[in-house]
Amino acid sequence: MFDICKEQSRLGGSQRMKKTVISLLLLLVFSIFGFQCSFLERTENVEEDFWENPAQLDLDEIKKRGFIRAIVDNSSTSYYIYRGRRMGYEFELLKNLASTLGVRLHLIIKSDIGEAFQLLNKGKADIIAMNFAVSEERKKFANFTVPLGSMGTVLVQQKRSDALTKPIELEDKTVFIQKDAIFKSQLCSLQRNLGISFSIIEEKGDSDYFINRVVKDEIEYTVVDKVVALVNSTYYPDLDINMEISPKEDVAWAIRKNSPLLEEEINKWIKSKDKTGYIRTLYAKYFQNSKNSYFRTNSPFSSLAGNSISPFDDIIKKGADNLGWDWRLLASLIYKESRFDTTATSYAGATGLLQLMPVTLERFGVENPNDPLESLMGGVNYLKYLDKFWRERVPENNERIKFILASYNVGHGHVLDAWKLTRKYSKNPQIWNDVSHFLKLKTNPDYYLDPVVKSGYAKGHLAVNYVEDILILYDSYRVLIEP
Structure with a gap:
């Protein structure tokens, strides 16, 4: 989860060994108890630079093979099965895109964002459809489409008399978040701006997973996209999602850096669908119709709530x-x-x-x-x-x-x-x-x-x-x- 500090490369042999031992000890401590942003700011990624030489694969090759591969996660807003039918905001957008490109749609289901970027650059996927907030760090891994919309982030906790109402009250608390999500940098910015200290623990899993852990009282706090929190709050009325962590910012899909034709075609499609109102209509279907969302995601015939496909x-x-x-x-x-x-x-x-x-x-x-x-x-x-x-x-x-x-x-x-x-x-x-x-x-x-x-x-x-x-x-x- 954590890396060796930048200064390490300037140390001598024995100093380097000593520094490595200390870093490994810190790794153990923070893996168990979480981390604080002051530690992260002194670290860098020393994993293999998988993004440096992405697979050579663009729109022509995708059309020739006849299908496009997109990464989604299994969540109430992205992709799930309901009464045997495939549903989800990202799924319906991708299905429309594939039809526009004249190819079929193949989905890869992942919640691990780091693994998703690796699959993209290895040519195992062509799009990551996870509505990313675009950051300079992420631009290292991929290019991004024009925005499909905007999303803010909120703290999710249970409604209690001692529920937090202001970000400064996060002092000395522990927040669990999805690994490799933008929430980490947002929380770190919050710590710097407010001069407070709290622990952040990253784990694999999508936003629904962390919200369910809050509902079950396994963790006290998580941070998710506001629209995801709103959807979940319709069928978990005891959730408090009032505290804003970050205001709205543009979100987009990721594509390989060396796929300019695909990027151009997707951007053209997004602008066209935005102009016709298709994206807004689909957004309303999944994020604003709370009654339908409740029944779809809580049905025993939903992959999110049960393990049944049909009554038969x-x-x-x-x-x-x-x-x-x-x-x-x-x-x-x-x-x-x-x-x-x-x-x-x-x-x-x-x-x-x-x-x-x-x-x-x-x-x-x-x-x-x-x-x-x-x-x-x-x-x-x-x-x-x-x-x-x-x-x-x-x-x-x-x-x-x-x-x-x-x-x-x-x-x-x-x-x-x-x-x-x-x-x-x-x-x-x-x-x-x-x-x-x-x-x-x-x-x-x-x-x-x-x-x-x-x-x-x-x-x-x-x-x-x-x-x-x-x-x-x-x-x-x-x-x-x-x-």
Whole structure:
């Protein structure tokens, strides 16, 4: 957490060793009891300069691969799962941005800001969408977009007769904050300006985590963005969020320094969405509609409050056991098909949780498609049939699941055609990436009229997107919902 002092480099051999020992002792003390800003001001970062040579990756490469990777955190204002649906202020902004860029959105969920900057510079992510207050220190790690808005910060404590009302009352107190957040420098400025001393303890975790610790009386004080505090105070009425730590300042997203085309395109998008009022509307949805926010974040079907995806989790788990799948993968398929609506009926006549056509319902013994368990098990039996169909052709389980999902969407005959084309053109028919290429080509008469093709024309690109949608959703379920 802490580094060796700058003066150390000017010491002689024995002095340097003595200084190192002292610093290590200080590290132990402050790791246990927190730190004060006077100590931090004499230190510098001696970690590897991961930001010096960022990965060479800009907008052209992102468009070529077809998706953009963004880092968000799992919080009531950024990104979470509610009744199977992905939600959050940052998520909806990013989804709109990806659509504007003509690419798909892949999310990376992190609360560790330092790790997020490392992933960005290593080329493992393209944007950090965490609404950063821009500081000179952070400009060392990345470039920042034009502002998406502004946020202030407040102290969060419980409502008590001895609750703090003025910053000067922080004297000798201990404040817990998110590691690598801007709150540290704000608190240090407060100490300098007021001439007071208090301890600051940095830990990993997002703002919701620290607020929950205050609610549970595990810690007395934390500091978070004011809008996050306001959202949490709607469903934790015993929170006191009245003390301002820092007034409003602009917040932005981070991008790699050597991605000027991406930066330019994002800035153009932000200005456009700000002009149309889209950002303000989205802000109101998540930060100003406290009633809706309360229900979304406190529902047992929210990844923030419970560990359930839908009211049908128990029977989904039963079906997944029968199928040999992770139940969260089956839940992802069901959400994609019906949004967990047992009465849903498609324009083509498909019904039930897994949207089975009448001929399939009859084939797999489903008499009442509106009965959740009966409908689900009919779909599971169909998935088992598809698994058996592909098992010898695609022995590896993780790859075979993609073939099964595509077959569920477009029919296994069309996927088999793509599999045959893959063999014909000397690609690997056991790898979905190769087969999906030819499935997308089934809109082209040069391919769907090929003699090896038996099922003819198909909008294969829709099936490929269908598979990716389910796997992206599954990835979120897997990270946010326990098995």
